[in-house]
Amino acid sequence: MKPPRLSHSAALILKALSLGYCFGFDIMEATGLPSGTVYPALRRLERDELVVSRWESEADAAAAQRPARRYHEITHSGKAAILAATERYPLLARLLPEKHV
């Protein structure tokens, strides 16, 4: 199936996810996009099955002494979509640094 065409901001968010940024504020900080763009875009990407989300386990969150976060992960379709988007927006690959854990 042909990967869906993404807007520049959606492609940027997907790229951030593929580089290891995995929750809302993390993506906002990496991309510089406003929260009003990032959160609805994440929901749209999840609806289109390019992204899946899961809740961090309570045990892990309690160990880090913070509330559990909602982590987003890129799916196989998402990876195909980001490859197509990188061809469309060649600068995308240079806009974001890889996340250092």
Added chain:
Amino acid sequence: MIPALPSPLTRADRLLLAATRWLVPIPEREDWLRSWQAELWHRSYQRIPRPAPALVLGVIQDALWLRTETVSRALTGTPSLCILLLLSLLLLATIPAIIAAGSLHAFTVIALANLPRIAAEASLIAFVSLATAVTSFEENLSSPHRLRIKARLFLTAKMVLILLLSWMLTSDFTWPIRPFLPFTALVLQSLSFVLLSLLGLRWSSLDTALRCQHCLCSLASPARVGRPSWNFLEFNGTELVCKHGHGHLSIPEIETSWHQSSVWVPTS
């Protein structure tokens, strides 16, 4: 469940979440609240400088997105949305006619004076349209009488609205030339009314044929079945399914003795 940690959220954040949560649909509210509590907690903990209005906008836009998505999912393809859209278009088309007439009263007088002509033309067009409808589908006779009446009422409502809309649009279109060339305007309106109505009614019958016979929602996910080269050996055509699982519609690519028209197959 919200973790039992001391909430470092500011009073403004808590107020914002409490005020915005009502925008979120109930089934998704707890999840949404939990996500935003975690996100805002993270911001407060990390002391990330973010302008407050940008975050307010984010919380509200996220909640609004969930609301609009739920409404859109619930309404897309429903007969109510179809009737609502046609009614809205009719209202929009009526506004220029009222402005041109000068007042609502003047418009009503003109409309009532034209009513017999409109009714005669519309009946004729509806008759021709129904008699020449290409699309036919075998009505599921085993379906309850109530459902068949509902389907016919929906089709009738659509046809009436399309006829009224066509008349209003053609009236708006010919209004500027009416004071100078009244006869030409009348002929032009009648001809364009016939053309527009026939196109609209044809769409209406096609649209009805491609709806679920149970809930009248538009059928989705078209899938090609069979091979064109095997036309005389097996079914070759398209299948559409009801997104609520009431059944599917088989539309043959070409008519065969065993599959002459579209067949609605209900889910038993």
